[in-house]
Amino acid sequence: MKLITRDTDYAVRALAFIAKNKCKLATASELVDKIKIPRPFLRKILQILTRHKILLSYKGVCGGFRLAKDPKKILITDLIDIFQGRLRFNECFFRKELCPNRRTCFLKKKIDRIEGLVTKELKSINIASLIK
Amino acid sequence: MKLITRDTDYAVRALAFIAKNKCKLATASELVDKIKIPRPFLRKILQILTRHKILLSYKGVCGGFRLAKDPKKILITDLIDIFQGRLRFNECFFRKELCPNRRTCFLKKKIDRIEGLVTKELKSINIASLIK
DNA sequence: CAAAATGATACTAATATTGTATCTTTTAAT
DNA sequence: ATTAAAAGATACAATATTAGTATCATTTTG
Numbered sequence: 001m002k003l004i005t006r007d008t009d010y011a012v013r014a015l016a017f018i019a020k021n022k023c024k025l026a027t028a029s030e031l032v033d034k035i036k037i038p039r040p041f042l043r044k045i046l047q048i049l050t051r052h053k054i055l056l057s058y059k060g061v062c063g064g065f066r067l068a069k070d071p072k073k074i075l076i077t078d079l080i081d082i083f084q085g086r087l088r089f090n091e092c093f094f095r096k097e098l099c100p101n102r103r104t105c106f107l108k109k110k111i112d113r114i115e116g117l118v119t120k121e122l123k124s125i126n127i128a129s130l131i132k
Numbered sequence: 133m134k135l136i137t138r139d140t141d142y143a144v145r146a147l148a149f150i151a152k153n154k155c156k157l158a159t160a161s162e163l164v165d166k167i168k169i170p171r172p173f174l175r176k177i178l179q180i181l182t183r184h185k186i187l188l189s190y191k192g193v194c195g196g197f198r199l200a201k202d203p204k205k206i207l208i209t210d211l212i213d214i215f216q217g218r219l220r221f222n223e224c225f226f227r228k229e230l231c232p233n234r235r236t237c238f239l240k241k242k243i244d245r246i247e248g249l250v251t252k253e254l255k256s257i258n259i260a261s262l263i264k
Numbered sequence: 265c266a267a268a269a270t271g272a273t274a275c276t277a278a279t280a281t282t283g284t285a286t287c288t289t290t291t292a293a294t
Numbered sequence: 295a296t297t298a299a300a301a302g303a304t305a306c307a308a309t310a311t312t313a314g315t316a317t318c319a320t321t322t323t324g
Binding site for chain 4: 265266267268269270271272273274275276277278279280281282283284285286287288289290291292293294
């Protein structure tokens with residue numbers, strides 16, 4: 001099982017690069033060069049990030065991308081949410097009749113606890129922390 | 133993202149039931165009745181558990197399944213290993229040239245740490261702890 | 265021998281992941 | 295105004311994983 005899928009990972013790298021670039025706009029071509037992601041896939045990822053207001057995009061000849069906010073405020077959990085959907089470690093496959101004690105279910109409690117731990121740890125990772 | 137897939141979950145439920153049954157052999161039909169899993173899917177799961185020496189099986193008319201070992205020693209991580217393969221939260225998608233500092237990669241370290249936490253928590257869950 | 269159980273194994277369907285391809289729109293430079 | 299270089303939108307395709315089926319063989323008890 002993976003915690004982070006490829007698109008999230010690519011997004012992280014792209015954002016880290018863009019963050020390092022600071023004021024200069026980064027183009028898709030430049031990023032393809034630097035991080036060796038298939039171009040159309042990267043473009044899709046960048047578009048998604050723009051739609052989610054993680055990036056600002058500028059069309060036209062001297063266009064490109066830059067961060068829409070402080071890299072400290074771009075958490076890796078934000079990216080996981082966008083590309084993988086929210087973590088739901090605990091998805092019980094059993095209906096009420098089968099699991100009458102759902103509220104007291106030991107397994108559920110444990111998994112919930114684990115999800116909490118993971119979320120907490122992930123929230124401590126942001127783009128700024130990756131480029132130092 | 134899920135931490136536990138359906139087959140693992142089904143296996144847990146089946147094992148919990150079998151553990152409660154103690155000495156009596158449990159048949160697939162009985163389990164289908166109790167836990168409402170599609171019969172062929174359950175059979176496959178039981179066969180896999182038997183192959184991995186989690187269950188002992190007895191063929192023939194009065195046959196069925198029973199635990200092959202102390203339910204305290206059947207950890208949920210064993211089942212995850214069997215049905216989902218080992219957890220590898222940290223699967224870096226970048227080759228050496230792109231990530232020269234793999235050993236010092238902050239992201240890798242973080243994810244490794246998270247994997248450690250999760251594994252530790254999971255190891256504290258066993259079949260015995262689920263049937264009390 | 266017949267019925268009730270599991271063993272082995274191959275196949276199928278649905279979903280998620282990892283991409284591609286193509287056409288449109290915007291903008292800067294000439 | 296035209297052109298080229300950028301991003302936007304959107305539909306399609308390949309692959310892998312998850313979830314489940316189907317079928318036949320083997321073993322055991324009565």
